[in-house]
Amino acid sequence: MAQDTTAPAKSAAPVRRRRGRLLRWTGWFGAGVLALVLALLVAFQVSYWPTTLLLRYSPKLNGTATLQALEKHVPEGVDGLVDEQYRDGDPDGRLDVFWPEDAAGPLPVVVWVHGGAFVAGTKDGTSAYLKILAAHGYTTVSVEYTKAPEAHYPYQVEQMAAALEHVVANADRFHADIARIVLAGDSAGAHLAAQTALAIADDGYAAAAGLPQPLDPAQVRGVVLACGAYDLTIPDYSDGLVGRLVRDILWAYTGEKDFDTDPRLAYASIPQHVTSSLPPMFITAGNGDPLEPHSRALATALQQQGVTTDTLFFPADREPVVPHEYQFDLDDEPGQEALQRILAFLATTTTPS
Numbered sequence: 001m002a003q004d005t006t007a008p009a010k011s012a013a014p015v016r017r018r019r020g021r022l023l024r025w026t027g028w029f030g031a032g033v034l035a036l037v038l039a040l041l042v043a044f045q046v047s048y049w050p051t052t053l054l055l056r057y058s059p060k061l062n063g064t065a066t067l068q069a070l071e072k073h074v075p076e077g078v079d080g081l082v083d084e085q086y087r088d089g090d091p092d093g094r095l096d097v098f099w100p101e102d103a104a105g106p107l108p109v110v111v112w113v114h115g116g117a118f119v120a121g122t123k124d125g126t127s128a129y130l131k132i133l134a135a136h137g138y139t140t141v142s143v144e145y146t147k148a149p150e151a152h153y154p155y156q157v158e159q160m161a162a163a164l165e166h167v168v169a170n171a172d173r174f175h176a177d178i179a180r181i182v183l184a185g186d187s188a189g190a191h192l193a194a195q196t197a198l199a200i201a202d203d204g205y206a207a208a209a210g211l212p213q214p215l216d217p218a219q220v221r222g223v224v225l226a227c228g229a230y231d232l233t234i235p236d237y238s239d240g241l242v243g244r245l246v247r248d249i250l251w252a253y254t255g256e257k258d259f260d261t262d263p264r265l266a267y268a269s270i271p272q273h274v275t276s277s278l279p280p281m282f283i284t285a286g287n288g289d290p291l292e293p294h295s296r297a298l299a300t301a302l303q304q305q306g307v308t309t310d311t312l313f314f315p316a317d318r319e320p321v322v323p324h325e326y327q328f329d330l331d332d333e334p335g336q337e338a339l340q341r342i343l344a345f346l347a348t349t350t351t352p353s
Contacts, residue, residue: 070128108350115187152255190228209267222349288321
């Protein structure tokens with residue numbers, strides 16, 4: 001009788017079990033990813049914190065990249081103070097002051113407010129740039145303020161006022177001529193500088209907006225504004241992710257989800273409230289800056305009011321495009337041009353009367 005040499009067929013059961021486990025794991029993983037995506041979508045709808053944290057830890061917004069790029073341009077011979085407390089009991093109420101180490105008397109003052117979409121950035125990011133300005137014969141002040149949403153508007157404008165009062169009170173120590181002050185800022189800081197200047201210049205606006213007036217208007221000789229956002233009516237808040245991003249930033253800053261319908265916050269839009277009482281202004285933005293329409297709108301409003309307005313804009317078709325915060329890039333021609341124009345504006349506006 002012949003033997004059957006055919007090997008017994010392997011059972012398909014283990015294969016089916018492995019396939020079943022794989023399908024279950026795949027299903028669980030897919031469900032987990034879907035749950036995470038849905039949770040993020042909900043979080044972005046009900047809170048400004050996801051956007052805030054994304055922006056806060058961006059090197060481009062927290063000032064780290066700017067500081068590192070500018071360090072090599074800082075000249076010798078600049079002295080100063082770091083982390084001077086300007087507001088008692090306020091951990092963010094600090095400022096840095098720089099002046100030429102050979103300063104023999106009071107110098108014109110440039111008070112600069114850093115950017116960062118109101119939710120990011122620090123005064124440290126602008127310190128190198130302010131040392132460069134100081135080397136040209138100025139006392140420069142870099143103001144720290146509380147980032148949103150830890151504090152809401154107008155707290156940051158009130159901090160700006162306290163910083164200016166501190167500079168006035170310590171003029172001798174800071175080598176500061178408080179009769180020749182220029183307010184300045186970049187991005188969100190440009191908005192704070194512009195609104196502070198407007199409140200100082202216009203009693204009616206300051207009263208209606210509920211903002212302090214820390215200086216006499218005659219003390220403010222000019223305003224330098226770089227790449228700022230000035231008008232809450234310009235953005236299209238329904239424009240997908242970009243609109244959502246801008247809305248979250250302003251929601252965090254104002255504390256109001258429906259800020260665009262709050263009459264109190266209408267005073268945070270600068271072009272609609274400018275008057276002829278404002279001092280001369282220098283305004284700049286790059287052609288690749290999504291905030292450039294804000295700068296052009298403000299410049300137009302100022303010119304219509306008869307305010308002396310110096311601008312530095314670039315042709316729309318310029319290539320390569322000039323980006324947001326370009327003025328801090330001194331390795332590129334537009335940044336160098338902006339620096340020379342700012343220095344020329346400062347020299348003109350701070351010449352003793």
